[in-house]
Amino acid sequence: MADLALQAKNITKYFHDPVTMPVLKSISLDVAKGEFVSIVGKSGCGKSTLLYVLSTMDTDYEGEIDINGTMATGKTLNELARIRNTSIGFVFQFHYLLPDFSCLKNVMIPALRLGKYSYKEVEARAYDKLKMFGVEEQALKSANKLSGGQQQRVAIARALINDPAIIMGDEPTGNLDSKNTGIVFDLFQKLSKEFGQTIITVTHDEDFAQRSDRIIEMADGEIKSHGR
Amino acid sequence: MKINVNTEIALTYLLARKKQTIIASLGVMFGISMFIFMQSLMKGTNDYFEKMSFNTTPHIRLYSENKVADNHMMTSYIKDSSIKILTNPKQLIQTQGIINPYGLIKEILKNPQVYAVTPQVTADVIYTSGSVQINGNVAGVNIIEEDRMFDIQSEMITGDFRDLNRVNNSILIGKGIADKLSLHTGDNITVTSGTGSPMIMRIIGVYATTIKQIDETKSYVNITQAQNLLGKDRSYVTDIKVNVKDYNGAPAIARELETLTGYKAEDWIQANEQLKAAFKIRAVILNSVIGVILLVAGFGIYNILNMTIYEKIKEIAILKAEGFSGTAVTSIFLQQAIYIGLLGGVVGIIVGYFITLMVSKIYIGAGNLKYLPMSFYGPHYVEAICFGLLTTIAAGFFPARKASRVDPVTIIRG
Numbered sequence: 001m002a003d004l005a006l007q008a009k010n011i012t013k014y015f016h017d018p019v020t021m022p023v024l025k026s027i028s029l030d031v032a033k034g035e036f037v038s039i040v041g042k043s044g045c046g047k048s049t050l051l052y053v054l055s056t057m058d059t060d061y062e063g064e065i066d067i068n069g070t071m072a073t074g075k076t077l078n079e080l081a082r083i084r085n086t087s088i089g090f091v092f093q094f095h096y097l098l099p100d101f102s103c104l105k106n107v108m109i110p111a112l113r114l115g116k117y118s119y120k121e122v123e124a125r126a127y128d129k130l131k132m133f134g135v136e137e138q139a140l141k142s143a144n145k146l147s148g149g150q151q152q153r154v155a156i157a158r159a160l161i162n163d164p165a166i167i168m169g170d171e172p173t174g175n176l177d178s179k180n181t182g183i184v185f186d187l188f189q190k191l192s193k194e195f196g197q198t199i200i201t202v203t204h205d206e207d208f209a210q211r212s213d214r215i216i217e218m219a220d221g222e223i224k225s226h227g228r
Numbered sequence: 229m230k231i232n233v234n235t236e237i238a239l240t241y242l243l244a245r246k247k248q249t250i251i252a253s254l255g256v257m258f259g260i261s262m263f264i265f266m267q268s269l270m271k272g273t274n275d276y277f278e279k280m281s282f283n284t285t286p287h288i289r290l291y292s293e294n295k296v297a298d299n300h301m302m303t304s305y306i307k308d309s310s311i312k313i314l315t316n317p318k319q320l321i322q323t324q325g326i327i328n329p330y331g332l333i334k335e336i337l338k339n340p341q342v343y344a345v346t347p348q349v350t351a352d353v354i355y356t357s358g359s360v361q362i363n364g365n366v367a368g369v370n371i372i373e374e375d376r377m378f379d380i381q382s383e384m385i386t387g388d389f390r391d392l393n394r395v396n397n398s399i400l401i402g403k404g405i406a407d408k409l410s411l412h413t414g415d416n417i418t419v420t421s422g423t424g425s426p427m428i429m430r431i432i433g434v435y436a437t438t439i440k441q442i443d444e445t446k447s448y449v450n451i452t453q454a455q456n457l458l459g460k461d462r463s464y465v466t467d468i469k470v471n472v473k474d475y476n477g478a479p480a481i482a483r484e485l486e487t488l489t490g491y492k493a494e495d496w497i498q499a500n501e502q503l504k505a506a507f508k509i510r511a512v513i514l515n516s517v518i519g520v521i522l523l524v525a526g527f528g529i530y531n532i533l534n535m536t537i538y539e540k541i542k543e544i545a546i547l548k549a550e551g552f553s554g555t556a557v558t559s560i561f562l563q564q565a566i567y568i569g570l571l572g573g574v575v576g577i578i579v580g581y582f583i584t585l586m587v588s589k590i591y592i593g594a595g596n597l598k599y600l601p602m603s604f605y606g607p608h609y610v611e612a613i614c615f616g617l618l619t620t621i622a623a624g625f626f627p628a629r630k631a632s633r634v635d636p637v638t639i640i641r642g
Binding site (some may be wrong): 048052055057060077078081082083084085086088092098100101105109110112113114115150158162170210 | 241556
């Protein structure tokens, strides 16, 4: 139990529009700490939906979710925000950096929200992360002045700033060319192997999935294979 | 300096859209400066008219009112215990004026709020010069006391009002009377009252107030002379005029004096009801104008914040994904509204002050009013800031709440 980063039990979710129909059918799932898991499946099989349920952003589901030893189900929205702030980092298909802020600020904001470190410390940590991903030169540029690959790397740095228990990726390479996809994938692998970071990504990219530790295959709202 | 991250984001958003921020603040600024300008003008005007009314009206006037005949009067007259039924009772004329006026004055002076008391004899008269007659009234007063209460000196055109005490059979007339009868200081005038015999008086001066009706009817004589004119004795007094230290407390003191003396005590507010009505009407006009301006400013802020939220809906979703709670998001957008309000408010009071200052230099020159009466009253500025902030907070609240309710899943998944 202690070495699980995430545990989901009997997750069931319905879409109500236009008619009520199940998208997730009693899904149970464990992810160990340090695992690099890919969730694959056809469009509409519910893999993204599952990820957003696991991320605590979507609260309209049945079942139980335990993140890093904390029961997330039944918490208030503000408590869930706190859990996301401390334990989960997100990387999306689009970088979603805030264009009014510099890259460094973008990375700093979640840490400033957390308030665990002083402003100076946060600044230093954010800079370190950018350096780790080779984008420290862009630190003071506005986020929309960067190339797609650079933006995604900044976005990953942002996801990492609070040392989250889990990084969740929703097609993190879906919008990148093969070169940048390679860079991002190498980063994920490095995080997983060298830093013991738990990573859960949803992806369409076969190559990407094949190179991760475990592949969870989904179809029609159910897990077909847990990949072990 | 440690800035909260919500504040930092709010400020960054405001600075990223300088034009919008400035336009929104301008709206608030106009509201606030108009608020200050109109408040200053209204208070200045009200103060001016209040002061003016005290040139002719005492704070409290005590007089004996005609009473309707009742059973008590009949009982005390007939002195028996039979039951009396009065049908169609009539007003009884109070011929005696105020009984024991000088005793009463002594009593009234014991009240610590009172600072001046003076008796007066009022008589309706006809002024005659040659073959022309006009109606009017004479106030028999102690002119020195009268000057202390109503600043007669400032109204004098010719002559010296102190001559009322020095010259026998003297009278101080209004400018309107002087014009109508073509009289000057040093001329004689015939004054006839309803009860006494006509008297020829010497005009020792002419005065003018800003109220034409008073100038055309009222004249001053020595109190003993007024008593002579009416054929009454030395204890005959029709009014006692009282000035108090704080004129706003006059109504309460008037009630006290009524109980103390048993005579009707009319305070300046009752005597100048049209003045109070004018104050109220002005207040309504002013408040509706300010209300509309602030409402428009409020809508401006509401619009701009709403637009910002539509534009930034993805960013709000991302902030929420990063762990910003609904409360934090509300705080980010409400803070933007507050900063717009503060900026507009501070600039607004400065502009408002200068507008007030400039307008107070506008020459009017009507009557004895030289410049527009403006008041520089501190609490107006505090009120203005409060109203400004209240408007912006109210305008910012709904967009901020909307932002806090953004559902990150729907936005991010598209």
